[in-house]
Amino acid sequence: MDGKVVPIPYGRAGRGRKVKGLVGSFQLMKSLNKSLILNVIRTDGPISRAEIAKKTRLTPPTVTNLVNDLLESRLVQESDLGVSTGGRKPIMLKINSEAFQVIGIDVGVSHIKVIVATLDAAIIDSLYIKVIQPLDKESLIKLLNESIRRIMEKAALRKERVIGIGVGMHGLVNPDRGVGIFAPNFNLHDIPIRESLESEWDLPVEVENDVRAMALGESWFGHGQGLEDFICLNVGMGVGAGIILNQELFRGTSYTAGELGHTTIDVEGPTCACGNDGCLQALTAGPAIAARAQRGLRMGRKSRISEFVQGDWSQMTGETVYQAACQGDEFAREILADTGRYLGIGIANFINTLNPQKVIIGGGVSKSGDFIMETLKETVETRALNISAKAIAIQTAKLGDDATAIGAATLVLKKLFLPNIPHKR
Ligand SMILES: [Zn+2]
Known part of the structure; x- marks a missing residue:
């Protein structure tokens, strides 16, 4: 790692944005x-x-x-x-x-995860910083800077060897401006992530919605490698998706493509955070699974689920239900099987719309594995229209819990290796 440091060619072409200082010395890919x-x-x-x-x-x-x-x-x-x-x-x-490193940041609701990776996305080091709410824009930016400073120290990084910082941010993101337009879980609007981090670090910064970053990560380094068209569905605290078409992220006219969690599955279903009834998210996200468990227990279902929260039902999560299912609890298994069916209905809709080569499922709920996957696949087979759609590969994300952070790092790698493809399609 010693010796002369030659500026790295780093693509800025087509966007007209330049960062002063070190990044100014990053030549444009000539x-x-x-x-x-x-x-x-x-x-x-x-x-x-x-x-x-x-x-x-x-x-x-x-x-x-x-x-x-x-x-x-x-x-x-x-x-x-x-x-x-x-x-x-x-x-x-x-x-x-x-020879070079890239920093990837996954901005979650309760934690910020930051990783340092090589140019082929192998993680060298990582750490978490706790997010304490409520927080305003300034304190969020401060936390991001703190996470970068700490990982630089922990991994003993030389800044001239860092090619950039990628940020996977939940909520609505404008990747062209690097702004978090709306982060519902923090209730923050117009967060100038790129501008703030670039002025602090003099490094190129890329910002993208967290699930879209995850899809990009799977596309470059996970189960989406080599595929032209696939959907990466994240089922965790919420439900969202990154859609890859022609090996590119599909963002839509105003960056909201992929809100598959808010497609309607059951018009008589429970009310969703978005205000509509029976959204995919309201039936399959972690909190929806916990809510179904609570409802069943209130109605007198026999189950061991409440043992896992010492009788305090308010502490129940999707994971609690999964743990009970692993212990053989019938009701817990039923809830997860239903979750698989709802997901299957949603996925069949997406398959019928986009005809992708594969559907990749990530997020906490996907860890329930066969408890949801069996009914999910059955439902897709019944509902997808043609033979090839019925046979479509559905698998869990390869990059697991690191998917968003690696995806965030991939945003920067993409600028290095494929700098000339504009964001907007
Ligand atoms: Zn909704």
């Missing part, structure tokens, strides 16, 4: 070609210069020049010799994943 080569090395490496030329249709001298730049910046390194196709064995190139 040519499309350099980022093209960098990305081919990422996806196909170890790869020879000749193969890069073939794949990118650039001339060998151009490839050689640009690869030299990338080697000098230390983003790329030479690896073992490849297989000869006649002459001498070619030198192979790969991404120097550990």
Whole structure:
């Protein structure tokens, strides 16, 4: 890690935003070609210069020049010799994943999780900071800065080796401006996350809705790798989704695409936080599961669920119901099976709308595994319209609890490797 530090080419093209100081010294990716080569090395490496030329249709001298730049910046390194196709064995190139780091932040309701990852999203270090509510915009920004400062210290990061900071923020987010437009769980509006963090750290900052960040993380490093179209459904305290179409996040006209938690499943169903009746979220999120358990117990259902909260029903959560199900409790298993059915109805709707290749389910409720997955899959099979839709792969998220933080880091990696694709479709 010693030696001369050459500024990293970091894509800013197309957005007209520049950060002073260190980031100012981050060169704009001077040519499309350099980022093209960098990305081919990422996806196909170890790869020879000749193969890069073939794949990118650039001339060998151009490839050689640009690869030299990338080697000098230390983003790329030479690896073992490849297989000869006649002459001498070619030198192979790969991404120097550990030479730089990226910071990913998952802004949850009760905790902020921050990770440091390599360029291939391997987590080097992480920590949590507790969120104490109520909090205003300034104290939230302060907490974010505190989390960055602490992870930099804990992981002994050199700032010139950090390529940027990604933030996965719950609620409505404008990723083009880096603003949290509305965070319902904090009741905060117009949080200038990017502006505040960039001025504090002189590093590029990317901000995205937490579930969309999770979907991007699964797309690059999880079960969505290589897929063109898939849906990543998060079922936890709320229900939301990130939709990947043509390998890109689909955001919609005003950044609200993916609010699948507020599609109606049962018009006679319980009232949702959004005010409508029978939303998917009101039937399947953790609090909805707990509410169904409480209702059943009030009506005299025999169950061991209340033992897990020492009789204090107000402490009941989706997890309590899951624990009881694991102990063989019939009522708890019934509640989770129903949750799977409701999710199946919702997912069949989304499959019929978007015809994705796969549906990935993340979030706390997805940890209930087979207790929900069995009825979920059955319901999708019954309700999806055609044979290929019925057979669609449905699986739980690969990145688990780290999915949003890794997704947040991926926002920054995406700017490095694919800088020229604008946010808006
Ligand atoms: Zn709703």
